[in-house]
Amino acid sequence: MASRNTVERLSPLEPVYQPGLHGQSEHGAGVTLCEAKQGSILQLTAWPGEEKRMIAAIRSVARLAVPDGAGGGIVKNGKAAFGIAPGKFTVTAEEEGLAEAFAASLKPAIGTVTDLSHGRTIIRISGEKAEWVLAKLFAIDFSLPAFPIGAGRSTVHHDIFAQIQRTDNDSFDIHVFRSFARAFWKLLCHSSEEVGYEVQ
Amino acid sequence: MLITCPYCGPRDLSEFTYQGDGNRTRPAPASQDLDAWNAYVYDRLNPAGDHNEIWQHSGGCRSHLRVVRNTLTHEISSVGFVRGDAHARKPGARK
């Protein structure tokens, strides 16, 4: 574990990540974009019938109370969890090593853990126009009643698979495959130009 | 076309992959009944009207869904998980 911290992780966004104000920014930025770096990103899969015990495992290992129900999720203390598919959950944490923690304590009879800490990149969009910009790219309803805070959605923009969690009223975390992250980032910046965006 | 995924709720056609006729039965793995295998692999019901078919929500939760859809109108009358209802949740239900 310890050895990992000595080497800096290289973000796939590195060469195209340009902090500052861009696009139509006469009246300030309509959205703020940033990479939400998490030390741990993992997928938990419960065997059929074991979902409740998996939710309990998430509570005990990650200290997150994931609501039972399709797409239910929670954001708390730098950690997040949400349902992405029947019996499947994405869990993230700022610190590294969460996958190992689950691997150590999750009973094989309940389900399994897959470490995706390097396989997924999380891009955060927030601001008044976040719903508007995301609606340019994804065919899902981003309005608050349809997509409550904490909830997660699995969806796709053409070739780019995405899991999206609403982290606040006007803030969303978008999990994309690392190899697509740069293309998606550029697309998101392009789509945000109309409302003006700030990269943090 | 919108398909109401039992997990994800109503989603656009573009999120789904069609897997065809849902009435086919795969022979037992060790079966040597070649006719049965051929029928399973190649022959399809192709009704003009309600059709029992399989879709994967490949651009969403990736579950396989059993959909009854009218091939004349594209109206969908039922959607469920192929795996049965073990995973079923009310669409969009939270808390």
Added chain:
Amino acid sequence: MAEYSALALVRNALNGNRDWKPAWRKPEPKASYDVIVIGGGGHGLATAYYLAKEHGVTNVAVVEKGWLGSGNVGRNTVTVRSNYLLPSNTRFYEHSMKMWEGLSHDLNYNVMFSQRGCLNLAHTPAQLDDYARRGNAMRHLGVDAELMTPSEIKRLMPAIDISAKARFPIFGGLMQPRAGTARHDAVAWGYARGADRRGVDIIENCEVTGFLREGERIVGVTTVRGDIRAKKVAVAVAGSTGRVMQMAGIERLPIESHVLQAFVTESLKPFLDTVVTFGMGHCYVNQSDKGGLVCGGDIDGYNSYAQRGNLPIVEDVMSEMLALFPGLGPVRVLRAWGGLCDMTMDGSPIITTGPLPGMYLNCGWCYGGFKATPASGWCFAHTIVRDEPHELNAAFTLDRFHHGILIDEKGQGATPRLH
């Protein structure tokens, strides 16, 4: 019936165009025929025409549920080509190509076959090798094919983007110069007129509702206009194959009916003089004589009898077309429509005797039936008359799937898609 010619046009023009006669009669069905062809589309009409012309079988009825040519013959993107990889396909479609080359004269009807070429674009060196394999396969069967370089392509279609910075740069292409386009409706009307003048009864608005049987044997059809008996009943109903065969008690076939959309833009001055296909997706485009860019792509991808498609495919096709021709962004799509395709599990057709005694089946044209029209009718007529296939359609059996003798051009396996 008056022969069509420039002279006839002048004569009639002077006469106020009053003397033109109906292109085909509208007869009442007789009680019985030697052959009934179900389906008044391109293939059905061509079959009737060649039954009469090649085999002297003129006591023939073509029964059509709607208006003549209301199926795929009037809904396709009019491409004619024989640029296939596998020999049984190449030979068949090349036979068709040769028939196309003389078709207007044969029918005394200008089907406007324009041999402006068909170009398949390659976007990687490996894809170009793949096309070389196909082109060489064609050349070894006496079919024309050429490889083109990006700069040759640019000369042929100046609006195309061949730049290296394109998302999918063009490495070259496979050209079949003799390929081209024809006027789809004219094919239906020309065959109808030709068959009609040889005595074939073309009966529109005559939907088949069932089959007359004596034991296993099919001996005629029941229709909304009464029962019609026949020694032989031939089925050429493309996207409706499933429905019609169900009436004969055959529930399952290696076929799914799918909707394929096609699109046309508003008319433009000459822009593109060749049929061209994009190689990193599925999009083909040509320009009609009226000036519209006629284009299409993949099937929608789910069973359908609705002749209407959905939005994702429209978006895909237009996106790919703009990747080829970035100047077309402001040009506008005028009309979209859908046809029903009888997709087989290897992408190749079926022309066969049976599957029931007294019955003959022509189907499985996937989205490539238009170019096949002459050879399909010609081979089907042969098969009906001789009760055995011609060598050109000998491979297009119904039982090839079960024997593993597939004609899988694209190597996609048992799926109705991607062939």
Added chain:
Amino acid sequence: MNPRRTATGGRVNRQRPVRFTFDGTAYTGHAGDTLASALLANGVVLAGRSFKYHRPRGLLSAGLDEPNALVTVMRGKVREPNVPATMIEIHDGLTVESQNRFPSLAFDIGAVNQLAGKLISAGFYYKTFMGPAIGPLKGTRFWMLCEHVIRRAAGLGRAGEAPDTSRYERMNAFCDVLVVGSGPAGLMAASAAAEHGANVILAEADAHAGGSANWSGETIDGMLAADWAADMAAGLRERPNVRLLRRTAVWGCYDGNTLVAVERVSDHKAKAGPGEPRHRHWVIRARSVVLATGAFERPLVFPGNDRPSVMLASAAERYANEFGVLPAETFIVFTNNDSAYLSTISLKKAGANIAAIVDVRQDVGEAMRILASEAGAELLAGHAVVATEGGKALRGVKVQRFNMTSGTVSGEARSLSADGLLMSGGWSPAIHLASQAGAKAEWDNGLQAFLPPAPARNSRWLGAGAFTGNFSTGGALAEGHAAGLAACGAEPGETSLPTAETTLGSPEPAPVFEIKAPGKAFVDFQHDVTVDDVRLAHREGFVSVEHLKRYTTLGMATDQGKTSNVAGLAIMAEARGLPIPDVGTTRFRPPFSPVSLGAFAAERYGDLRPERLTPMHDWHVEHGATMQPAGLWFRPQIYGLAGETIEQAYVREAAATREAAGIVDVSTLGKIAVQGPDAAEFLDRVYTNMFSFLPVGKARYGLMLREDGLAFDDGTTWRLGDNDFLMTTTTANAGKVMQHLEYFLDVIWPELKVSLVSVTDQWAGAAIGGPSARDILAACVRKTGVDNKALPFMGIVHGTIADVPVMICRLSFSGEMAFEVYSPADYGTHVWEALMEAGRPFGLVPYGMEALGAMRIEKGHVTGAEIDGRTTARDLHLDWMLSKKKPFIGSAMMDREGLIASGRIQLVGLLSLDGRPLGGGAHIVEAVDQENPHGSIGHITAACYSPALGKYIALALVEGGKARHGSRAFISDPLRNRYGPVEIVSHHFFDPEGSRMHG
């Protein structure tokens, strides 16, 4: 001030001049003008040329139904052809060209086509141009010569080659109620639904909400209707639950109530804002839809009805009231119904002279007679216009007595002068979207129009206003309100509706569509379809509505028959002696109005598909790699040195690998985590060989078949734990394999406890191979040994490189002693650089796909070129992998007769015997015949120069395959004019015993 501009009235801002050019001439209009209104204001009536006869044409309408005045908008070099002048809002700098004319709009050589009129009647081309049956012009040659000329004459505007620099975007929207059309009915519907808390989208195709209220001159609630509409729209805009979309034409209705619209966001601006799209492609999933799309006025069909300044009555009214423009000084009105009288009064009020109203009906109601006299117009009841006079602009008309019962004209023709002729042939509701939704139109004999059917009980669309055939404003207000409530499931209650004036007159026109008199009478203006063409179609048997359309091209022009369909049907019905509905109506298809290609492509325009990059991508680029697309991925093709050809580069890279060591990025291989208690069992079922016996810490090469028994994909799978496998797939098939596995797990074997997760992106993969590979690893790997004992062939170890945890598997694609080093992706470049650094003393080189390909050919490994979906395991000599101990996917089907037939092609190797390169896709023959190539026995799947053998070699699939080893054949590549001798050999060219990789 423009010559035809009224002093007051309309919404144009007379204080704000706007300058634009039309065919190079500078004009001035006002803010708020359309190009059409601005041209008319300037007295320009000649606006276009027709498609076939190149006849001079002026504006027929004021909306998106315009068939005549199509122009090309220029934005620099970017051309937007075929835009109706009625739909262009002028702005400073707008540059517009007329179309389909040469050399100029006023003088067009193409107009000679008119002389050939009767000769080039409908369908003439089917009857001629076939050319001689023999000689140099036989076959298709003659037609193609003719076609060349025809194509240049046909077509409307010219498309551009310059890439469109505008931006297009997509917008996904969800709402409870979508209201299409913002006339009085639509405004009421939107506001009723909004008041009940529904989320509402109100879409208006024009620049301003209001629809007919903007130009009807009526009053609603005691206000000018236009002001009432503006107030309503302002009120709606303030509601948080309403989105009002102007300049937004809803054009499509797809399954599941998916409605599609295009918003012209910045066409009306001289310059779009930063990031602002030109068009926005709205995809709206609406719970229900209120169609308040109004109706189109129909022209009448009579000789000369296409002359410039012959216009729809409502269009003139709209130009006067909405834009403050009188299209002419003195009008004659020709009608079969009462609505034209109301237009007449409007025009009179705006200052026009009305010379006469010509009404086909003898019985004109008292109210209408009063209106005529108020307008100061002579009323010619029971008359018809039989000709128009003038050249490229109207001077006058000829009228005769008309008998409605017999449909004949009689008596002396009387000439009337006027510079404008207005016509009204009744109204056709715009039912297109309902038709797209599957509704079958019903003919209404009173209204002489196709109406939408009453919506079914569970219908997701409702209608209101003129769309339903309710042409009175009061009716539209009431219907709109009711539809708005119904659409959001609210009960109709007591509400006080706005008050509107009673609409005078009857909505029912006389059933007269055509005046039979000598001369060309146009049914479809743009396509020049005349009454004679329709009759000819009838004579030749093209009598069903679809045949009529296709034979004459009626209704196929850019306006899609909005003004012509019903008249065409009526004329055919009369010829056949049938009622109109028996001839049928065509089903309307999307789009309702044409849509830019750019809108469909939206953000994919200019960037069709995303680039997929490996963790080391930037390193490759910085180190001189030529990147090559592989599906969506980019991979190094070569790391070329200055002056090197591709072949020189890969030969150098491959040779260095075989001599010392090489490293290649293999991160693109598909990687799937297969986990769970049944993972091993699952793998046994999906692979042809056994995996359950594989020990933890070992990898195995696996082959998958498709269900039909043909080869599907191959790769190695590593056992990382009892219940934990890492499967690798080919780069190209990664997605397909995942779906294949998911299908079996979810549909066929739901009882298996297995999880499948794509971990392709989790790992950076570097394959390092060559005689020095192990030494290089030994120099940089910590926390594990890499010697033969610690890391035997197909073994897996965990260690660190440069402080990063790595997983190393000893396996070889190149045939060398080789290792795949997997590290977490964010550390991929770090590890790669550490390996490069450790390899420097050993001569380690990075290599690309070309060298990888060359080395795999030398080893005879198969890839997608050989596993092409048509080959079996046996064809590829992989039958040793087909387990006989267990069934697996494909095992039952793989031995069908066609798949084991003796003549099948088999994998072989080829050696070039003439020392020249071989090409992928070349065919193999037993004897070369360059004149007449034939006798192919197979083809080359991959070829290269082999640095190890010093020869040009290839892999090929050849009939009989193995039996031909040692024999001579020829390549035959007519496409590239390459023929030459080859020797057929085993596909294992190099080190067949594998001594190098086993070390």
